[in-house]
Amino acid sequence: MDFAVHADPRVQRQLDRLANLSLPQGRLSLDTIRALLERLDDPHLRLPPVFHVAGTNGKGSVCAFLRAMLEADGKRVHVTTSPHLVRYNERIRLSGELIADGTLAALLAEVLDVGEDLAPSFFEVTIAAAFTAFAREPADVCVVEVGLGGRFDATNVLPHPAACGVAALGIDHEQFLLAPEDGAPTDALSRIAFEKAGITKRGCPLVTLSYPEGPTLEIERAAMAAGAPLAMRGREWHTSADTLLYYADRHGELVLPRPAMPGAHQAENAALAVAMLRHQDFVSVSAAALAAGIRSANWPARLQRLSRSSLTGDREVWLDGGHNRSAGIALAQHFAGRRVHLVIGMLSSKDPAALIEPMQNSLLSITAVPVPHHDYHAHAAFGRTAASANDVADAIAKLPADGVPVLVAGSLYLAGEVLRLTGELPN
Structure with a gap:
């Protein structure tokens, strides 16, 4: 469980309550988060267009690029990511600002009170709080990072995202994501892809990087089963490793700057964010804003x-x-x-x-x-x-x-x- 401390005693009282929560062993379903959200008047059904991002590595950076690009276009953006680095407030960002302490304390108290008998987990309470805050404050867009896996992640109650994205795949959280299960792939990386692709929704674009054959097949199966348009790097969109980031898709080619964030892998994350924006029809973002967001995006503690x-x-x-x-x-x-x-x-x-x-x-x-x-x-x-x-x-x-x-x-x-x-x- 995430360790959480806070300087504001109002918030700390609620974080102490959160610290006593745990995920009951063997519970793999979205039933609890759905029940909790229902008691909060189903805020997840009243959100502006949502970009939902899964992946083993890079999903937080993809969210940072999405936020920066959307804000560069003048959009008000709500964001939830995890884990936090220093303060729990980092998990909930409202229209560009970290949630205020007083608002956070009251929100957590409300969610914990209404769901006490449901025995929700730390993360389920966090996501219920984030979606409730998002529904109450007007914005143009939401960016939502998957916490762990995808298929049974608390964020996966979102009914119809503007686009779903899958970032880089790797082996992590093996005790949760690789547990034996009938009907799931036995190859480790294919199983990871199976879990991440579980965020796919009917009719919603699924935008991904390129992967080895096994994971690719799992993602293709998920998209086909959901009737989701699949946009995979190397097929529906492309990038170049040259000095500039080149991007081409159904809308034509763009020449964009490489990210200011260190690390060659950040060009890949930026490209996925661009592709998610270009392969959906809910939110328009100019080429100038895409470029500005690539330059300005920041994601702490990543190189x-x-x-x-x-x-x-x-x-x-x-x-x-x-x-x-x-x-x-x-x-x-x-x-x-x-x-x-x-x-x-x-x-x-x-x-x-x-x-x-x-x-x-x-x-x-x-x-x-x-x-x-x-x-x-x-x-x-x-x-x-x-x-x-x-x-x-x-x-x-x-x-x-x-x-x-x-x-x-x-x-x-x-x-x-x-x-x-x-x-x-x-x-």
Whole structure:
């Protein structure tokens, strides 16, 4: 469960109630979230056009690009993403602003009170609160990030999104998404695609990246079963890896700038956001706004270069919440040809090798640190040469003054703690 603390005592009282919730073992259905929303007058049925985004890696960045592009076009945009990094408010953004503390406290109290006997989960309460807030405050568009999987995710009550998107696929949350089930694929990545494609809705465009054969077949099956138009990269739309991002679809070709966000993979995420906007008919966005949003989009703790602070000193320090193999591959590409000191904190439920192995050629040293308030891997899990430190500040202080960059990675929870310490709060 997400650990949540807040400076405002009104919010903290509700977060303490949230912390006592858990997902009953074996419950895989949308029945509870539907019942909870019904008691709140079904806010999910009264939303403006919604862009619904699933994926293992990159879905948060896709949401950030969507928001930036839509806002560049003058649209009022509501957004819900997860998890939060520093403050729970980050999960609910109303017309461009994080939800105010007073509004949040009252909203959570309302949802928790009406659903107390339903035993909802932390995330079900969060999504019910977000959709209720979205329905009460006028906006032009909503952007909704899937929390985990897709098929049984609490966000999957949305009846008719403007477009559904699936970002990069990888192996994560295996205990939930790869549990044996009759009728589900047995190949791991195909099973992940099966779960993510579960957000497909009848008649709603399903916009995706390109994948290996097994996952591609699962996505095609989902689109066909739902009668959803499928727009897959490499078939209905295309990108180029050149200096500029090139995009061509049914509306013709666009030449767009590459993202300002670091990492070659962000061009892929930006392209998916563009494709989602271009393959739907509810919201119009100009080419100029697409370009402006690609330049301005920001998503904290995803290859974020930290500013100078008492924590970083004069060092070049990067922060990333990546914790699986797909993230390790993206980080390896970013630091290709360079050496880096890795400071890593990883939940005990994650696989250390998944992140470490792809980065092997770039790692000069590994220092393991705790993930505050969570069970985490000790330094021995990261190899014979890995060192340990009390926290990130201690780890950085112990490194030699060799001018080699530092990467802090392994957990979004650890990333949130770093942002709190440096004062670079998401806003």
